[in-house]
Amino acid sequence: MRKTVIDFLLLDNKQLNKDNFLLKLRSPIPVPELFPGQFINVLIKDASEIFLRRPFSILDVDFNKQIISILVKILGRGSKKLTEAKEGETINAIVPLGKSFSLPEKSDRILLIGGGSGVAPMLFLSKICGLAPSNVSVLIGARSISDHIDISAYQAYGQFHFTTEDGTLGEKGFVTNHPVFTEKLENYNKIYTCGPNQMMKAIGKVAIEKGIFCEVSLENMMACGFGVCLCCVEDTKTGHKCVCTDGPVFNVNDLKW
Amino acid sequence: MRKTVIDFLLLDNKQLNKDNFLLKLRSPIPVPELFPGQFINVLIKDASEIFLRRPFSILDVDFNKQIISILVKILGRGSKKLTEAKEGETINAIVPLGKSFSLPEKSDRILLIGGGSGVAPMLFLSKICGLAPSNVSVLIGARSISDHIDISAYQAYGQFHFTTEDGTLGEKGFVTNHPVFTEKLENYNKIYTCGPNQMMKAIGKVAIEKGIFCEVSLENMMACGFGVCLCCVEDTKTGHKCVCTDGPVFNVNDLKW
Amino acid sequence: MVNLGIKIHELDFKNPVLTASGTCGFGEEIADFIDLSLLGGIVVKGTTLKHREGNTYPRMAETPSGMLNAVGLQNKGADNFIFNIYPRIKDLDTHIIVNVNGSTIEDYVALTERLNELDKIPAIELNISCPNVKEGGMAFGISCRSAEAVVKAVRKVYDKTLIVKLSPNVTNIAEIAKAVEGQGADSVSLINTLLGMAVNAETRKPVLSTITGGLSGPAIKPIALRMVWQVYNAVKIPVIGMGGIMNATDALEFMISGASAIQVGTAIFIDPTIPVQIIDGISAYMERHKIQSVNDLIGSLQC
Amino acid sequence: MVNLGIKIHELDFKNPVLTASGTCGFGEEIADFIDLSLLGGIVVKGTTLKHREGNTYPRMAETPSGMLNAVGLQNKGADNFIFNIYPRIKDLDTHIIVNVNGSTIEDYVALTERLNELDKIPAIELNISCPNVKEGGMAFGISCRSAEAVVKAVRKVYDKTLIVKLSPNVTNIAEIAKAVEGQGADSVSLINTLLGMAVNAETRKPVLSTITGGLSGPAIKPIALRMVWQVYNAVKIPVIGMGGIMNATDALEFMISGASAIQVGTAIFIDPTIPVQIIDGISAYMERHKIQSVNDLIGSLQC
Numbered sequence A, B: 001m002r003k004t005v006i007d008f009l010l011l012d013n014k015q016l017n018k019d020n021f022l023l024k025l026r027s028p029i030p031v032p033e034l035f036p037g038q039f040i041n042v043l044i045k046d047a048s049e050i051f052l053r054r055p056f057s058i059l060d061v062d063f064n065k066q067i068i069s070i071l072v073k074i075l076g077r078g079s080k081k082l083t084e085a086k087e088g089e090t091i092n093a094i095v096p097l098g099k100s101f102s103l104p105e106k107s108d109r110i111l112l113i114g115g116g117s118g119v120a121p122m123l124f125l126s127k128i129c130g131l132a133p134s135n136v137s138v139l140i141g142a143r144s145i146s147d148h149i150d151i152s153a154y155q156a157y158g159q160f161h162f163t164t165e166d167g168t169l170g171e172k173g174f175v176t177n178h179p180v181f182t183e184k185l186e187n188y189n190k191i192y193t194c195g196p197n198q199m200m201k202a203i204g205k206v207a208i209e210k211g212i213f214c215e216v217s218l219e220n221m222m223a224c225g226f227g228v229c230l231c232c233v234e235d236t237k238t239g240h241k242c243v244c245t246d247g248p249v250f251n252v253n254d255l256k257w
Numbered sequence C, D: 001m002v003n004l005g006i007k008i009h010e011l012d013f014k015n016p017v018l019t020a021s022g023t024c025g026f027g028e029e030i031a032d033f034i035d036l037s038l039l040g041g042i043v044v045k046g047t048t049l050k051h052r053e054g055n056t057y058p059r060m061a062e063t064p065s066g067m068l069n070a071v072g073l074q075n076k077g078a079d080n081f082i083f084n085i086y087p088r089i090k091d092l093d094t095h096i097i098v099n100v101n102g103s104t105i106e107d108y109v110a111l112t113e114r115l116n117e118l119d120k121i122p123a124i125e126l127n128i129s130c131p132n133v134k135e136g137g138m139a140f141g142i143s144c145r146s147a148e149a150v151v152k153a154v155r156k157v158y159d160k161t162l163i164v165k166l167s168p169n170v171t172n173i174a175e176i177a178k179a180v181e182g183q184g185a186d187s188v189s190l191i192n193t194l195l196g197m198a199v200n201a202e203t204r205k206p207v208l209s210t211i212t213g214g215l216s217g218p219a220i221k222p223i224a225l226r227m228v229w230q231v232y233n234a235v236k237i238p239v240i241g242m243g244g245i246m247n248a249t250d251a252l253e254f255m256i257s258g259a260s261a262i263q264v265g266t267a268i269f270i271d272p273t274i275p276v277q278i279i280d281g282i283s284a285y286m287e288r289h290k291i292q293s294v295n296d297l298i299g300s301l302q303c
């Protein structure tokens, strides 16, 4: 569908843990088809030091109820302000933006790796990929158990694995230290990942080495989010590409990683 | 007392009519002695287009409870934002600022004339002037009855008269058309006024003609409010004076009116 | 009904609201949001003779009421514009203006010659004010002599409407405007971005890969307004104003200060429907103030 | 304990945080809010030889993340400063620096000679950049030749620390800095306000009585940072940075870009305790980053 500036109604703003909030936004008009990796660009109103919109991945969509969910992690001033919004307030956002992850084929066995707020598109992908849960593994990394969000709503869609840097949940260490990654990677023919660039680079390196299909959703500083400012470029093998329109999802083979 | 930057607690924010709100601010430290005409300079937080503080006259003070009341009329973005503040929020303001009206002497018969949001210092003055109510007349002008605020809390301190431009309350016309002003001015030896400059000028002209003592509280655009920027000047007979420190109250005889 | 039509040189515009170069792509990128035919015109992304990759990421920093960019004229070059883009946008019912850039005078001339042949490009905007390129760009726009030289050379090969885009990073912008007027510019547009810088105090590194970048957005509006007013008072050719315009009131301030037309830039990033909102806002203002023709607003400042 | 002491020429400052001229009166006006002896220094209100009434009201306009002022150097003149103000502030335990203004070179020299005799004024800031006066002011600061002339003349009669305050309204601020360095300036401070303008679209009148005014506040910070960095790289004398500093992070950005000291201006209007908050914030930053001496921050930008 067309990109549109929409005044959403904030239906629900739920604190999941110290820094993470789940926001449910109801659209006054039918929401477009949306896919994992796509994002919305949110106007942060009434904040004295914020000028540009802030991008957030789509976590989930309810087409019937016209609701888009996003996961917001407090990082700085904009995300903080957004998590302070009250139910009933208007949230202005541009939607839909960006290219999604490529959807897996029926025969695929996929590994989804999410770090930090990068879990949002991974959870969405697990839900809509259409594969048998046994062919979907979701590996989620965080600093500590207190940074982990409750994923029970998605548990049925795959097998979930966790790592924490302090060992308070799942394996101790980074996602790249987890056995599904270090020992059982051959079980999967596709890797999808979203999280800090450093994490994705470590994953991408291994995927390239092993020749496994791998898509990553890049972090980036955006001014517009819809392809006009050319501020959000990634230096790919075929030159500067806009993360907001050519991405945010890229195949690692196209990147200079 | 010393001028201080204080984080007040907004105890109460009551809408009085369409555009006017009564805000009660509790200070965490003892409030200074405050007099009518003095003002506080309020920081409007989280407003994307507001940079400078906004001055508001003191309407009332409760020394025991450490509460300062102000009357806020929605004029533009800053006043609007302030009236949207919720109880329990912090309101940062600098207090006390400016020179007050001179307090009347025991033998005085005073006429207080307030227009628009200029009623605040007039009500405060009626309350603390210490004169018998029979020697205090308060004349309040507004556009229409819907712009008038309820003054019942001050009714005991003087005789109240009203004008509205559309005649919906009191005399029809401006304050300068009211009989207390047009016919009975000789009943008073002092006039105090606060409101739109145009109104005060009309009053001041008559006061000068008739030789009646008259103090006015000037409207002004301020950057600092405490005498450092020199932006708020009034061109008086003795040169440029800062409205925020030499005023806002001036004797009409000192002005070039 | 109010009359919003204005004229720049011999070119009629249906209204004075254009989109600024580098902030609306080639128009197509914002066609989802607005009906492009409502616009007075579209100034497309800065174009150079040859493909340019632009500067390294990061290219952007948010600043108080504004932003810095260091895109550095990333574009696919003249051939791509002429063969791929132009056919797609040439029939839009609005004026398409190409923002022309070069590292040398020869570059400017060569690109202009090619654009001169395109029927549906009625004007070019000669950008002698890009602060984000190592060669050319702003260097041409900060002295009268070099500005004159490039305008003179381009004027020789261009017979349609020639707009020259001025740099605000100068001591006396009115002088530069007069200089380019003297060489036959049909209009001047201003301001391009102000040279600025952002630093990350935690890492002690510049935020932008190029250290400095161009400042745009509401932060620069007071400077842009002042320059438009100074230039309006100095030249006879029409002035196109821009710099921090976010709404109709801002646009009106520029027109009152002397702008015959205005461009909306960074505001598009915040909300791509703003240009159309501005057109509506100007109409509403004119109706409220009983002003028949928008031309009566131009330079109407009473001082 | 971190070491906040810095040196400008031969003058030791207890810390690099000064208040900017025209934004803190003579210091006394903000003594209710902060302990003045905590400050590195106070640059007092712009002073002229004779009393000046300044410009007509209105003198101020709020702008996005900033403000315009058109005060026009209102002050009571040299005699008032020397006989009424100086005795009251001379024993404050911080450096008092006088901001010196004139319409002619003779004015600057005459005022400087009088200030040279005051024991407790260890430095003057020569303001050749005020945009709000009809004669002198910025006119001196926008060309190398006139800047040189006034600095040369003042240097002859002044043997203490001579700081020259530069205008940002120029094409090449580094050149002007080098010119005044060449005439013996001990330090340069920058930036003064940028020339801007505000218009009331409803009344179609300028907001300021003087039409244009000086833009200050966070809006100009990116421009100020860039200029400090350019000047730092061009001269050997210490640079004092200012322009939109609202907090310790802003102040650190200026020091990292090359400022030996910084001045807090417009921020004081928002909250007069900000200068002291900045001093504390710089200390906290240094402790966090294990930086012993604030001098190690100066110009530490890694690019």
Ligand SMILES: Cc1cc2nc3c(=O)[nH]c(=O)nc-3n(C[C@H](O)[C@H](O)[C@H](O)COP(=O)(O)OP(=O)(O)OC[C@H]3O[C@@H](n4cnc5c(N)ncnc54)[C@H](O)[C@@H]3O)c2cc1C
Residues within 6 Å of the ligand: A039, A054, A055, A056, A057, A058, A070, A071, A072, A073, A074, A075, A076, A077, A078, A079, A080, A117, A118, A120, A218, A219, A220, A221, A222, A248
């Ligand atoms: C396509 C895309 C999808 C995203 N999806 C989500 C999501 O689903 N949930 C979520 O919580 N966040 C998401 N983000 C990140 C989110 O946009 C940022 O956290 C947010 O913009 C930070 O704004 P702020 O005002 O809080 O931070 P600021 O105060 O602006 O910055 C705080 C710090 O964070 C850094 N930073 C800010 N934005 C980014 C960024 N985009 N990438 C890397 N570093 C940054 C800044 O450099 C600064 O150091 C996404 C970003 C992109 C580009």
Ligand SMILES: Cc1cc2nc3c(=O)[nH]c(=O)nc-3n(C[C@H](O)[C@H](O)[C@H](O)COP(=O)(O)OP(=O)(O)OC[C@H]3O[C@@H](n4cnc5c(N)ncnc54)[C@H](O)[C@@H]3O)c2cc1C
Residues within 6 Å of the ligand: B039, B054, B055, B056, B057, B058, B070, B071, B072, B073, B074, B075, B076, B077, B078, B079, B080, B117, B118, B120, B218, B219, B220, B221, B222, B248
């Ligand atoms: C000493 C003093 C005491 C005051 N006391 C009160 C009070 O008790 N209650 C109250 O409601 N208001 C009072 N005011 C006025 C109040 O400060 C302004 O209404 C407020 O600053 C407007 O801010 P804004 O952001 O809403 O308006 P803006 O959006 O900034 O401006 C809206 C319009 O109002 C005009 N305007 C703004 N401020 C002033 C001003 N100070 N004087 C004249 N015109 C102005 C602007 O030019 C503009 O046209 C007082 C002002 C002063 C100087």
Ligand SMILES: Cc1cc2nc3c(=O)[nH]c(=O)nc-3n(C[C@H](O)[C@H](O)[C@H](O)COP(=O)(O)O)c2cc1C
Residues within 6 Å of the ligand: A229, A230, A231, C020, C021, C022, C023, C045, C046, C047, C069, C071, C073, C099, C127, C130, C165, C191, C192, C193, C215, C216, C217, C218, C220, C242, C243, C244, C245, C263, C264, C265, C266, C267
């Ligand atoms: C991201 C970005 C890219 C720009 N690219 C160009 C360009 O290619 N050519 C040009 O002349 N101006 C360019 N500009 C400048 C704008 O056209 C405009 O002059 C400037 O941003 C001021 O207006 P604004 O504050 O409304 O954005 C660019 C501005 C931005 C923010």
Ligand SMILES: Cc1cc2nc3c(=O)[nH]c(=O)nc-3n(C[C@H](O)[C@H](O)[C@H](O)COP(=O)(O)O)c2cc1C
Residues within 6 Å of the ligand: B229, B230, B231, D020, D021, D022, D023, D045, D046, D047, D069, D071, D073, D099, D127, D130, D165, D191, D192, D193, D215, D216, D217, D218, D220, D242, D243, D244, D245, D263, D264, D265, D266, D267
């Ligand atoms: C109201 C006002 C008055 C000023 N007066 C002077 C002055 O007298 N002399 C001077 O050199 N600078 C003067 N300035 C400029 C400031 O000292 C400072 O250079 C400028 O405001 C930029 O810093 P800021 O953004 O921190 O305010 C004044 C600034 C303002 C806002």
Ligand code: FES
Residues within 6 Å of the ligand: A221, A222, A223, A224, A225, A226, A227, A228, A229, A230, A231, A232, A242, A243, A244, A245
């Ligand atoms: S953010 Fe503007 S092009 Fe991608």
Ligand code: FES
Residues within 6 Å of the ligand: B221, B222, B223, B224, B225, B226, B227, B228, B229, B230, B231, B232, B233, B242, B243, B244, B245
């Ligand atoms: S408002 Fe700054 S001196 Fe009065």
